[in-house]
Amino acid sequence: MNFMEFFWILQVLIGIGLLVSAIVAIRFKNLIMAVIAMAVFSLILSLEFYVLQAPDVAIAEAGVGACLTTAMYLLAIKNTTDEEVIE
């Protein structure tokens, strides 16, 4: 397995993961599930920046996407009324 073939396999896996997590984040009605799917989306997007040789952008995306938006969305959901569906 040379490097270009391996890079192609990696790109296909990352693309499938991005598509699946974006569809889950849009379609699911549960708010916590949407927040978790957004965390997964940001994780796979950070991996994509990482594979495309931009580690500084990957660090920024990881910091903003993994920690900050997840915490902010959860704090916002916690302050709403109890309309969200919790299984």
Place this chain on the structure above:
Amino acid sequence: MNVDTAFMVALVLLLFSAMLTLIRLLLGPTIPDRAVALDSMTTTTAGAMVLYGVITKQAVFIDVALVYAILSYIATLYIARYLVKKKVGIA
């Protein structure tokens, strides 16, 4: 078998296991299942990032894995605190 080929095969297997945890996150019946699947997926992907840094022989790529491991821990902590406060998954 070359050492780099072994590393590449290990990296593809790690990403495949991350996709398996993504399937569990997709159809896990309860919310704590999905939170644990997210935590497992971030740990697996941090390992994959370290392995990719070893393959391309660049030490900058290890820092991304460190930062992502710490921040995903904080995100999991926030989700767990929310679930405890809302009493989700507690019998």
